[in-house]
Amino acid sequence: MGGxxxxxxxxxxxxGGGTSIAGVVAQRLYPDIVTHxxxxxxxxxxxxxxxxxxxxxxxxxxxxxxxxxxxxxxxxEGSNLMRGIAxxxxxxxxxxxxxxxxxxxxxxxEVDEAVVPHMVEAVPLRVAVFTNLxxxxxxxxxxxxSVSARWQRAVxxxxxxxxxxxxxxxxxxALLAESRQDNVIYFGIEDAxxxxxxxxxxxxxxxxxxxxxxxxxxAELVYSLRFYSxxxxxxxxxxxxxxxxxxxxxxxxxxxxxxxxxITVETPTQQGEIVIPLPGLYNIYNALAAIAAxxxxxxxxxxIVSGIQQFKPAFGRxxxxxxAGRTIRILLAKNPTGFNEVLRTLFSEGEKxxxxxxxxxxxxxxxxxxxxxxxxxxxxxxxTSTLTxxxxxALDLGLxxxxxxxxxxxxxxxxxxxxxxxxxxxxxxxxxxxxPHAGSKNGSVTGARKIRPAxxxxxxxxxxxxxxSALQQTPVGETLFVIPTYTGLLDVHRELERRGxxxxxxxEKGP
Amino acid sequence: MNASNKPLFTLTLGHLYxxxxxxxxxxxxxxxxxxxxxxxxxxxxxxxxxxxDALAPDEYDLLFIGGGQDREQAPVAQDIFDMKGIGLWAxxxxxxxxxxxxxxxxxxxxYYRPAVGPDMRGLGIFxxxxxxKGANVPRCIGDIAIEWNGSTLVGFxxxxxxxxxxxxxxxxxxxxxxxxxxxxxxxxxxYRNAFGTYLHGSLLPKNPHxxxxxxxxxxxxxxxxxxxxxxxxxxxxLSLEERSAQGTREKKRAAKKNGAHGAANGVIPPPIDIDDTxxxxxxxxxxxxxxxxxxxxxxxxxx
Numbered sequence: 001m002g003g004x005x006x007x008x009x010x011x012x013x014x015x016g017g018g019t020s021i022a023g024v025v026a027q028r029l030y031p032d033i034v035t036h037x038x039x040x041x042x043x044x045x046x047x048x049x050x051x052x053x054x055x056x057x058x059x060x061x062x063x064x065x066x067x068x069x070x071x072x073x074x075x076x077e078g079s080n081l082m083r084g085i086a087x088x089x090x091x092x093x094x095x096x097x098x099x100x101x102x103x104x105x106x107x108x109x110e111v112d113e114a115v116v117p118h119m120v121e122a123v124p125l126r127v128a129v130f131t132n133l134x135x136x137x138x139x140x141x142x143x144x145x146s147v148s149a150r151w152q153r154a155v156x157x158x159x160x161x162x163x164x165x166x167x168x169x170x171x172x173x174a175l176l177a178e179s180r181q182d183n184v185i186y187f188g189i190e191d192a193x194x195x196x197x198x199x200x201x202x203x204x205x206x207x208x209x210x211x212x213x214x215x216x217x218x219a220e221l222v223y224s225l226r227f228y229s230x231x232x233x234x235x236x237x238x239x240x241x242x243x244x245x246x247x248x249x250x251x252x253x254x255x256x257x258x259x260x261x262x263i264t265v266e267t268p269t270q271q272g273e274i275v276i277p278l279p280g281l282y283n284i285y286n287a288l289a290a291i292a293a294x295x296x297x298x299x300x301x302x303x304i305v306s307g308i309q310q311f312k313p314a315f316g317r318x319x320x321x322x323x324a325g326r327t328i329r330i331l332l333a334k335n336p337t338g339f340n341e342v343l344r345t346l347f348s349e350g351e352k353x354x355x356x357x358x359x360x361x362x363x364x365x366x367x368x369x370x371x372x373x374x375x376x377x378x379x380x381x382x383x384t385s386t387l388t389x390x391x392x393x394a395l396d397l398g399l400x401x402x403x404x405x406x407x408x409x410x411x412x413x414x415x416x417x418x419x420x421x422x423x424x425x426x427x428x429x430x431x432x433x434x435x436p437h438a439g440s441k442n443g444s445v446t447g448a449r450k451i452r453p454a455x456x457x458x459x460x461x462x463x464x465x466x467x468x469s470a471l472q473q474t475p476v477g478e479t480l481f482v483i484p485t486y487t488g489l490l491d492v493h494r495e496l497e498r499r500g501x502x503x504x505x506x507x508e509k510g511p
Numbered sequence: 512m513n514a515s516n517k518p519l520f521t522l523t524l525g526h527l528y529x530x531x532x533x534x535x536x537x538x539x540x541x542x543x544x545x546x547x548x549x550x551x552x553x554x555x556x557x558x559x560x561x562x563x564d565a566l567a568p569d570e571y572d573l574l575f576i577g578g579g580q581d582r583e584q585a586p587v588a589q590d591i592f593d594m595k596g597i598g599l600w601a602x603x604x605x606x607x608x609x610x611x612x613x614x615x616x617x618x619x620x621x622y623y624r625p626a627v628g629p630d631m632r633g634l635g636i637f638x639x640x641x642x643x644k645g646a647n648v649p650r651c652i653g654d655i656a657i658e659w660n661g662s663t664l665v666g667f668x669x670x671x672x673x674x675x676x677x678x679x680x681x682x683x684x685x686x687x688x689x690x691x692x693x694x695x696x697x698x699x700x701x702y703r704n705a706f707g708t709y710l711h712g713s714l715l716p717k718n719p720h721x722x723x724x725x726x727x728x729x730x731x732x733x734x735x736x737x738x739x740x741x742x743x744x745x746x747x748x749l750s751l752e753e754r755s756a757q758g759t760r761e762k763k764r765a766a767k768k769n770g771a772h773g774a775a776n777g778v779i780p781p782p783i784d785i786d787d788t789x790x791x792x793x794x795x796x797x798x799x800x801x802x803x804x805x806x807x808x809x810x811x812x813x814x
Contacts, residue, residue: 135534212530218586220530367653368667373539373713395793399716402789403542413789421795421807 035122043070043106045123046293049116049151050131050173052338053286055314056278057131058110060290064307065106068299073107106297113147117154127296128158129165129289133172134229134337135371148172148215155179163296165289168246169231175215175241185296187288188246191253194281195225195232216241228281228344229337248292250284258349259318265291270301275309278318279331280345282338316489321501325476328496334365334486336374342483343380352385354480356470358463358488359391365485369393377404386473390414390466391488412473414466463495518554522729525566527576527595529559531587532614535669537577539713540612543722544575550785551744553726562590566598573729574602578613578711588631591618596634603636608728609705612714613670616699616707617641620679623672637700637707638677639691655688655710656801657698660749663806664718665797666710674709676700682708687801704728717793720747 048058062072111119113133120128133148155176158164160183167173168188177184192198212230214221219238226232235242250263259279265272265288276287287308294304313319316332331346333339346353361367381404389398389411398413467482474480484492526541541557548555560566566574579587591599599619603609609619617623620639623631626646633640650671657664664683673692681691682699690698690709699708706725708714715722723745730736730744738750791811798807 368535368669368712370536370539370667370712373536373542373716374533395789395796396717399789399793400539403539403546403716408786408789415796419792419796419799419807420804421799421811 043297044126046106046108046297047116047119047123047125047128048108048110048131048289048293049113049119049129050167051113051134051335053131053282053289054110056283056317057129057286057289057293058108059314059317060287060308060311061108061129061293063311064290064294064299064303065108065297067303067307068294071105073105075109075111114150117150117157120154120157125158125162127163127165127293128155129293130167130173130176131285131289132167132170132231134335135374151176165292165296166244167231167285167289168244169227169233169285171221171230171234171241171243172215174244178216185248185292186244186246187248187285187292188243188250189227189253189284189288190246190249190251192225194227194253196227214239214241228341231285248288248295250288253281253284258345263287267291267295269295272301272305274305277309277311278313280318280341282341315493316484321496323471323496323499323501326471326474327479328471328482329479330482330484330489330492332486332489333483336371339372339375339483343376346481347380347383352383354386354470354474354478355380355384356388356390356466356480356482357397358466358482358484358492359389359393359397360485360488360491361393362487364487369396372397372400375400377401377406381405384410386470387411388414388466388470388473390416390463391485392416395419412469414469415461416463418461463491467492467495519552520730520734521554521556522548522572522726522733523556523558523570525558525560525571525574527560527566527574527591527615528562528579528587529577530561532577532579532584534577534579535613535667535711536713537575537612537711540575540577540610540715540722543713543715543719544726547719547722547785548726553730560595562586563594566595566602568598568602568605568607571602571607572733573607573725574599574609576609576611576615576618578615584614584618585631587614588618588623588633591634592632599634600636603703603705606704606728606732608725608732609636610725611705611707612711613709616709617670617672617674619705619707620674620700621677636705637679637702639674639679639700639707640677641672641674643672651689651693651709653688654797654801655690655698656686656798656803656806657683657688657690657710658686659683659721660724660753662720663794663798663803663810664708664710664714664721665712665794665801666708666714666718667712668709669711670709674700682706686803686806704732717790717797719787719790719794723747724749 046058046061048054048061050057058074062074065072109119109123119125130151133151155164156179160180163183163185164177164180165185165187166177168186174186212220214236217236217239219236221230221234222237224233224235233243248265248267251266252264254262256262256275259277261276261278261284263274263276263284265274274287274291276283278286290308291304294307316330318329318331321328321330331342333342346355359369359372361369377400380401384406387401387406387410389401390413391397394413394415398408398411401411402408470480470482482492524541524544529537529541545555545557558571599609611619616637618633619636620633620641621635621637622633623641624643625631626643648671650669651673652669653667655666655668659682663686668689673694675692675695676697679700679702681697682701685696685698688698690696691700699706699710701707710718724747727736727741727745727748731741736744738748741748742750795807795810798804798810
């Protein structure tokens, strides 16, 4: 009962889905709780970390392992700080202190980059997956380089028995295994048609690069292929460090539809086609990482294929919700690279889209929103049919879009809370706005506002209003794409759930 | 706007180390300067100045330098000293407007002393220095508002080093946040027309008056525009007397590029009404979130 209340409080405080508080309490009472409980997992533990793609990658792995007949435990709902890990184990513990049915279980821990060193010390790992390293939440973790340095320290204490799964195309990740001879599997893309230059995308204009210096010697890396941001085929002209040859690779990629990617995969033991039911180039990497992890765990090819092909996207990773004849698709975008890839996926077909953007700056999003200026919003000018903007920093995002060349008339900005200094009339909707200096009217307006009007005026702030407004502008039969930051995603989910539209996403799946 | 479509003025911005120092949305500052020039019929040419490029001050009308992470800042520190130091000193002494944000600000002061390792030498344009007091002293992170020239500037700061001013004047006084060192309420530094600041977020988009101020200084310096002319182009432009607090020593200079576009004084366009509503609303909403209600109201009244 107490745990449930704590979960409710945690959710209310925007701390995540709700298991975190249980973990905080347990860790305080028994600091070694994670080590104690995780050692009871018969099939061991898999760690998934990186800036982007953790949730989808661990989702793929879980689906594969489920199809292979294992009992899979995950710390879901993105509460992937240490307290969330503890919580995920604690809620499965019996009063006696042992895990329920730990005998058939394998656990997948999806953890933030900064938590990796603690995790490595606390949990014996069979497999450790490192997806990528991008600029994300610098205010929380410091800089990209310091995260990378922390990873390297964590990796240096990994036992030799742990298999490392590394992204060959990310120079910040690939170099982690330099000191290791065995037990490393690299994955990467080898389809040259995906190169940015081959697609006519100028890397200078459309991409932000997070890692350009060689981690070994500091020289600037040279790319023969670039897929997005700093991911691609690279070489250091100074010290000769180069992309390692991946064992698990996508040799050809075709995009069937917005959310259908057909890839040909080659591994040391298998070759075959797999259809990934998700949009975006980044999901190819997520699938390859999962395939590599599954092979490290000696899983057969059939569950690998079925696990990925029948994958149901996690909340915020492109899943679909039906509302009054419209479809809502929700695509989480929490950093510039993630955002750029979502935009590239959405707008690559030249089709105009209905879009609701939501920018929050709560702690879990990162308080610093400078990164929106590194997102290539220029590419969506004239590409949106309707555009609604909300979130705690809706005005900043609106400003970003204005400077990207999007007409103020073409966007509807809906702040989450009314801004007092701005009169209701002045809320940024130029077509409805009155001149700010209409002094003669001001007196009467102010006076009238003191009396509560009998008919409540239409609310012009808040997520519910933003969602209604965006849906109203989306014709029946069409799709509204909702692109929120992390806590925005939780807010959107809460709002949809309030309307009875989605299942509780933190409910445990399975028997 | 102007029938000929020919720009009235051309400004050249030297963007220092765009590939290395671009961590905190520095691109937003460049985009803002570009758009605000465009709206007024001013052509702004942006020239990237990377590692190895020399800085010839005559080729530029204003300079910008952003912030980066330590690994990228070290080679930059060496290059700025070797390749650009003399050019930058000359430019600043010649009243060229220079905007330096975050790491760039630190590089223009005397030195940066990391928690471990040797000092990183700076250019000493600002009589100021920066000390990192070690991993146990928390970084200065968060939203920040400062008072500047009787108005406000808002932004986000994220720096491990503490900067202390010698004879350099601060850019402004901290209203909420840390500023230079979290101790003396100073934020940033000013020397002549060079501005150093920790504010990003990005800085210029939601501080349009500051963006315009920098552009006005550039037009004044390169084209000899008078205060009256500048006020037509930039309604919020403050004349020298009005910003005497900054102590900028001014000298009347012959219009450097006089003749290139005809006599400057004759061709000032009629005042252009630029709609900065969204800029000021974003500015005011940040002030309000920081609890500075009166300042928020004032910002909206002045737009």
